[in-house]
Amino acid sequence: MSSFSTPDPRSAAGGDLARSRMDDPARLLTLIGETVNTGTAREVLWLSLSMLPRPLAEPHHLRLAGDALAPLEAADRMRKFGLPNDDQIVVWRGAANELVAQCEALVRHLFADEPTLLPEPDRLVQRFRLPVDAARMREKIARSVPPEPDEPSALSVAAALTLATLAALEDNLASANVARFARRRDICMCNDDGSFGPAWETRILSSRELAETLKPDHDLRADPWLFRRLTRSLDRRMLALLSAPEELRSAGPFGINLTIGSILAPDFLRFDEALPGRLRGHVVIGLDPADVMTDPAGFGFARDFARARHYRLLLRGLSPAGFALLPRGRSGIDLVQLRWSQAWADTEMALDDPSTIVVSGADTVAALDWGRARGVRLFQGRVVSPATRRNTGHRL
């Protein structure tokens, strides 16, 4: 929880810099793949700014360190990448030892006053050669991407909710400040040139962090039906947060996960009333398949109402089995979000209309490749969208 009270300045440095890095892991992975496939040789300099201790990782440090790579801009076919953990990578063709030496000197000079804090120079600045070092670089890229904010902890041995603990939690939620649990996840669109740009961002309340605060040692998702019940309360709070005028005034396209009951509740009507006209048609409502099946009549009503108010509907988290069970053509849903797993790679299932598909959990280049090979252009996941780049405190 300390991350909320003392935000890491690396995140605060985000802004435009962070946004420009949004698709860099994917672009770098693509470049690595190309060198492997074609046998093309490339030189790499990797500046591991993520290794800097916090006193040396203030925004101005990061900016100056990035500037230290400027000499390499003169190298042949130079390309520069920034990773979510602030590491900077330069890739170029041919020998450029003199330029590399200039960069190394600039970095050393930058931190000359703090020799005791500075990591080993040969760890701070590393050289790689493609395609030979492709595997090592892929590994470093994967490590650079932080976990999604709501991923369950690997060490979690928390207890499941009971009806009694859920009732108490619902009472607590009514008065708790939930704004600090608000997080964003980017849905990115793959452009024609292979780069990625933001399509919309999904606003969520982190149930894991919420549990750590309000019900420590409890896994809110351990009983899926009780968790679904809890989402009704979370929906109400999220809609209230989003309905604030200052929130919607600056908002771009966004998504929000709701239950059917929440769409038909007064809170949603208040949100709908507050929604600016410019955002009509640009808000995506994510639905849980089990919730849809719980009340098909209610779903039909909510679907037609939401679409009459110009929302787009998305069915969330489908495996191949779920995708087959709930054909988009029958449900009348606008978008379908596939939860990436190896099962998708193993299936022969066709995606009839790839423009309506979002691949989520795209944490590996394999997921990205699978989707792109089938014409999918919308992705969510660590490779395309470092989700923690904007830990925005109380703001959504």
Next chain:
Amino acid sequence: MHLGNQIAPSLSEHMLVDTIDRFGRTPSSRVAVVLHLSRLRPPAPRPHHRRVARALLQDTAQRHDGQVFVLRNGDQVLICLPGVPGAGTVPRRILHDHPIIGSSTRLDPRALPPMLIRLMQIDAPDPTRLTSIFTLPADQSHLAAYAAARLAETVTPSSPEDEGFGPTAAANAIGRAIQAAPHAHRLHRQTGVMVSLSTMSGFRQLFAEYDMAGPGIAATGLPGSPPPVRDPFLLRHLAGALDQLLLQTIVNTVRRPGPFAPGNAAIRPRLHINLTLAGLGLPGFTALLERCRNARISLAVEVSLLDASADPDGFFRARDRLHRSGVDVVLDQITHLALAIAAPATLGADLYKLDWSPRLRTLDPHDHDGLRRSLAEMGLDRIVLLGANGEDALLWGLSHGIRRFQGRHVAIILAAERVLACPHSAGCSLAQCADRAAATDPEGRNGCLNLDLLDGITSPQAVPPDGLGQ
């Protein structure tokens, strides 16, 4: 404002009459849209029907200098300036192909009725009568007559509906109440039958199904127990919590009418048991498998479509595991509304239980085609029509090629066969015989002198347990 058990004419009715009168005397044109929510099929209109309708009408009213009147009978009336069809724009980029949204929907009040009808049609016995449009002053007399009728009519107040699905604490209390309830209250038994037209052998028993009545009880309440729970999520949680109790009850009940009571197991109908996917991992289920093997009883597990939809991968794993143990898998609680959005056949169950609804007889051609497609996908010889409590359900099923049924009506027909075959039935009614057959405790069978026949052990029409009963 209530007068006894009636609602007095409200300000809305009076204002509507006055407004119609005023616009009838002015030359400027107005359009009135009447949304007859009172014509929806009960329990509609529900609060969300009223709320959403009001929001949509109010939105149009604001754009067209109008006013919305909410009447005591639930109807809502919008009177506003007529719109300019085709003017302005809406975000067409992603919605251009939507059947209920045109570019003028938000601009022309006359475009509202198709949208309102589409929204409400599931609950509208006759969608064509759900909305009316009047133009003022031309139709002033017709609209005034409608308003006068609303002003004069007697409206009985309905009890306010709880929208909160019931508090979680209530589910906790009712869960405990179900666990403490008498055996006969919480355990249900029903018989499934197959109609064999080709052999003229009539109705044959397919299976005896046992299920815990917990969710049903929670939804309706027990005498003296906490208020009912309507939240489907909490009901599913309760179902899972009662799995262990169901398994214990089934496995440990050795006297009749328990499925493991002594008797001639070779001709017993197959045993069906309703469980959640999580329940299949309980030690009690392993014990049940063992008991069935020892008693040479064929077993099938019924899983609700909702549970399977929530975790289709888990359903596949469970199905394959059950098949390896020689247990069939039945997909339960499939409604025709679910078939409109889902394809349960992709789950590869051995049997599919379709819930009967009178609305199946009145589907529009498009929905009926979709239903027929779904039935064909599942396979007519794998469908059991559930809730066949009357002749209409049986006839509908037979006319659609369905031959397997479950419900009160077929239970009565089976009772008739038993009464015919039983030498001790002189004083028995068909309803008594059916009730005794459904009883899960010995007391519920008092008065029957032929329990072997009642349990299907010596039924002349029992079906050998060979999968589909064929």
